[in-house]
């Protein structure tokens with residue numbers, strides 16, 4: 597199946613999430629004994645480094661216990677065939693694991709460098725977002741009491757006021773305004789020199805995706821767009837967003853970039869975009885790497901896929 601969302605990094609998962617088992621503590625306890633683990637030190641997963649078969653982020657239960665993984669904080673990710681996969685935090689840093697031949701590698705590099713099979717990038721993103729949420733939600737947002745993990749990691753309960761809290765996913769629109777054969781890209785001050793990407797911004801409460809696209813393009817560049825169409829989505833575990841990729845039909849061209857967010861904004865021809873995707877632009881300009889949804893939006897545009 598060539599589903600557009602499957603083309604970006606963090607989007608594919610070989611796991612069956614088996615959500616109907618999360619609320620069964622006996623089943624979860626049994627599954628933990630023979631499980632495999634993604635182990636995180638802070639926001640970085642551990643990798644056993646080897647040339648063959650390559651860096652491996654999956655550890656057995658014995659190793660997880662030897663590394664003092666927080667089993668009471670282990671989050672159930674799903675079943676990989678018959679094997680349960682969990683994510684758990686471990687104490688320590690680089691120096692703790694160096695002697696074991698283990699490195700901590702940030703999740704962005706894992707995707708950009710293709711360090712794991714694409715179908716394992718989804719579980720890595722799932723693990724990072726869930727562990728991050730637990731690390732930051734130890735107290736009830738309603739009454740301030742300590743909360744407890746429940747449902748194998750998909751809920752936190754407050755024993756004081758009875759509130760239940762659920763992991764959040766923040767929707768972000770990322771869009772390519774198109775005017776005939778040109779499209780609009782911009783660069784943020786933090787980007788590598790030469791890189792241009794799609795405009796993006798958080799969806800606000802009470803807003804449709806289409807309205808969010810029109811508002812963000814207007815705020816950031818002063819360009820008006822009317823029609824908005826959906827392209828694909830991508831989990832983005834920094835810490836827990838869902839990127840929603842769209843095309844937007846531009847009805848004006850004059851640019852007045854917001855200097856607080858945009859270092860430069862430009863219209864690019866389809867030919868230039870093709871050169872940027874392949875790192876052959878005469879001025880050295882380039883687009884984000886293929887794991888990024890912005891790259892996939894641009895690739896569809898260059899390939900002439902139907903966008904409106």
Ligand SMILES: [Zn+2]
Pocket residue numbers: 736737738739740741754755756757758759
């Ligand atoms: Zn509470």
